[in-house]
Amino acid sequence: MVSGRLRFDSFHPTEFIDLTDRLREHVRRAGLVTGRIHLQSLHTTLGLAINENEPLLLRDFQSMLERIAPEDATYMHDDFSRRTEVALNEPVNGHAHCRQLLVSGFATLLVEEGDLVLGRWQSVFAVELDGPRHRQLALQLDGDFADLVELELSRLLRADPEPIATPMRRLVEAGGKRMRPRLVQLTAQLGPQYEPLRTALLAAAVEILHNATLVHDDYVDESPFRRGRPTVAAAEGAERAIAVGDYYFAKATRLIAETGNPDVTQTIAAALEAICESQIDDVALRGAFPGDHDSYLRVVRGKTAALFSAACASGAQLSNAGAEVVEALRRYGDLLGVAFQMADDMVDFSPSSGKPVGLDIRQRVLSLPLIYAAEDRQVGPEVRRLLSGSLGDEEVARVAELVTSSDALQRVGDEARALVEEAVSELERVELNGLRPTLISLARSAADRAS
Amino acid sequence: MTTAVLDRELQRLEGLWADGLSETYRSYLDAVAMHAPDVQPRVALAAALVEVGLRLQGLGGPAAPPAALLMGDLCLARSSRILTDSANKPVQIAFARAVEELSGAAASRVESRPVRELLVQALAAR
Numbered sequence: 001m002v003s004g005r006l007r008f009d010s011f012h013p014t015e016f017i018d019l020t021d022r023l024r025e026h027v028r029r030a031g032l033v034t035g036r037i038h039l040q041s042l043h044t045t046l047g048l049a050i051n052e053n054e055p056l057l058l059r060d061f062q063s064m065l066e067r068i069a070p071e072d073a074t075y076m077h078d079d080f081s082r083r084t085e086v087a088l089n090e091p092v093n094g095h096a097h098c099r100q101l102l103v104s105g106f107a108t109l110l111v112e113e114g115d116l117v118l119g120r121w122q123s124v125f126a127v128e129l130d131g132p133r134h135r136q137l138a139l140q141l142d143g144d145f146a147d148l149v150e151l152e153l154s155r156l157l158r159a160d161p162e163p164i165a166t167p168m169r170r171l172v173e174a175g176g177k178r179m180r181p182r183l184v185q186l187t188a189q190l191g192p193q194y195e196p197l198r199t200a201l202l203a204a205a206v207e208i209l210h211n212a213t214l215v216h217d218d219y220v221d222e223s224p225f226r227r228g229r230p231t232v233a234a235a236e237g238a239e240r241a242i243a244v245g246d247y248y249f250a251k252a253t254r255l256i257a258e259t260g261n262p263d264v265t266q267t268i269a270a271a272l273e274a275i276c277e278s279q280i281d282d283v284a285l286r287g288a289f290p291g292d293h294d295s296y297l298r299v300v301r302g303k304t305a306a307l308f309s310a311a312c313a314s315g316a317q318l319s320n321a322g323a324e325v326v327e328a329l330r331r332y333g334d335l336l337g338v339a340f341q342m343a344d345d346m347v348d349f350s351p352s353s354g355k356p357v358g359l360d361i362r363q364r365v366l367s368l369p370l371i372y373a374a375e376d377r378q379v380g381p382e383v384r385r386l387l388s389g390s391l392g393d394e395e396v397a398r399v400a401e402l403v404t405s406s407d408a409l410q411r412v413g414d415e416a417r418a419l420v421e422e423a424v425s426e427l428e429r430v431e432l433n434g435l436r437p438t439l440i441s442l443a444r445s446a447a448d449r450a451s
Numbered sequence: 452m453t454t455a456v457l458d459r460e461l462q463r464l465e466g467l468w469a470d471g472l473s474e475t476y477r478s479y480l481d482a483v484a485m486h487a488p489d490v491q492p493r494v495a496l497a498a499a500l501v502e503v504g505l506r507l508q509g510l511g512g513p514a515a516p517p518a519a520l521l522m523g524d525l526c527l528a529r530s531s532r533i534l535t536d537s538a539n540k541p542v543q544i545a546f547a548r549a550v551e552e553l554s555g556a557a558a559s560r561v562e563s564r565p566v567r568e569l570l571v572q573a574l575a576a577r
Contacts, residue, residue, distance in 0.1 A: 254547030
């Protein structure tokens with residue numbers, strides 16, 4: 001579902017404003033193929049109507065409204081001596097409110113094959129009844145959307161030499177949550193220069209960059225599997241994995257540079273640098289496994305949150321959103337990224353996740369539940385003793401059991417949810433064109449994956 | 452290059468500076484005359500970081516151990532960030548294309564042009 005606002009100005013006391021082309025553009029920009037667009041007037045003297053855009057007919061409508069609710073008739077609403085809480089600039093507009101009863105305040109239009117389903121003579125009007133004013137409609141689009149990012153990913157990976165493209169295609173096609181491209185796509189709708197295709201290209205480049213870092217990570221971590229398939233290093237060898245990671249690191253940075261938006265390139269470049277620095281810290285900390293809370297946060301802020309934050313900021317920057325919005329989204333992404341990683345850590349202890357339990361333990365990956373379990377008064381000593389030795393199946397299973405029996409997972413879950421609420425509060429300070437519910441829902445679902 | 456710039460751009464890479472990065476950097480200083488004087492040191496460093504980074508990773512040869520790979524990754528990322536701060540779009544794109552060519556050749560096990568030749572060419576991109 002995509003939410004938004006349609007803003008426009010009226011210039012006359014009564015006016016029929018044809019929004020059909022602008023709504024068609026909204027549908028096209030959102031990539032809605034089949035579904036509905038819901039419109040709702042956010043004013044009590046602005047209606048919606050679907051009818052013919054014929055100038056004389058529009059004058060007939062206006063005359064009809066004037067006959068039924070004449071402006072010079074007496075309306076109790078206009079008797080300010082009898083009303084309470086009357087604003088200083090309260091207009092005399094009882095007639096406009098009454099006229100609004102004759103037209104609807106909302107409408108739902110069907111969408112098929114990427115276009116509004118309208119009869120030959122049908123147009124969609126906002127009916128101004130008390131203009132001139134600045135007006136807005138709330139929009140929600142739901143249904144089946146063209147997945148522009150997947151199309152873009154597929155196109156970009158098709159163009160590369162086979163020895164490079166095949167392993168990356170396997171990795172990308174194996175799935176992944178696509179959180180980062182989703183964030184780019186959402187936040188790009190916040191600026192005045194939103195372009196879906198350009199946004200999809202940036203979103204795909206960010207996803208490719210993320211996957212390029214995973215290719216090198218998997219070699220460093222000696223991971224045999226990623227998304228249920230052999231890692232590039234495991235399947236193709238370390239030399240090929242290094243080349244594939246480098247190639248897509250370079251390709252993604254080139255695609256981002258080609259957007260021609262210096263703010264976007266700087267945001268992503270800074271994130272990439274943070275990721276690489278934290279990878280070095282992550283490996284260095286393995287000597288002190290499982291580490292402590294501060295080290296964990298430092299690594300996770302770079303390793304995971306930096307690209308979340310950059311995805312949020314760069315989408316908004318691409319569409320030229322205001323600096324205040326960009327910074328709020330940057331902070332939102334940072335907090336969401338940390339919460340996401342905490343939830344991801346918890347998945348390692350969830351038998352229903354579809355992943356083998358204890359993979360992070362076996363690979364000695366920095367993990368907050370392990371840190372908390374190691375600090376626990378009851379299970380901590382045994383956890384620390386087990387983690388300091390070699391980790392076979394038996395030891396891994398026992399550590400997982402100890403973590404689950406302690407309150408470590410509860411603490412991590414609480415902390416992740418608190419971070420999400422902090423992220424949500426960042427959104428309260430800026431205008432988000434109706435996207436706030438989507439961003440809130442995305443954040444909450446990211447933190448609740450393990451529960 | 453001023454000490455302040457050096458300090459900032461070489462954070463966490465100080466060991467590499469003494470271990471060959473400084474010489475590589477100096478060799479690229481001869482190839483940055485077309486850039487504004489104030490950014491010449493930065494773009495030369497960006498080129499040197501790519502060359503040293505790829506060498507650290509063992510691209511085109513035996514894979515580097517994880518620690519060296521990560522240091523190589525940081526060199527490439529640092530270089531990319533320096534270029535976004537200091538170089539125009541054609542140079543940024545040309546650097547990326549150079550790495551694409553080198554890594555594409557490495558994955559395909561074919562000879563590529565020498566890294567320095569590619570990067571000197573990238574520095575002159577317009």
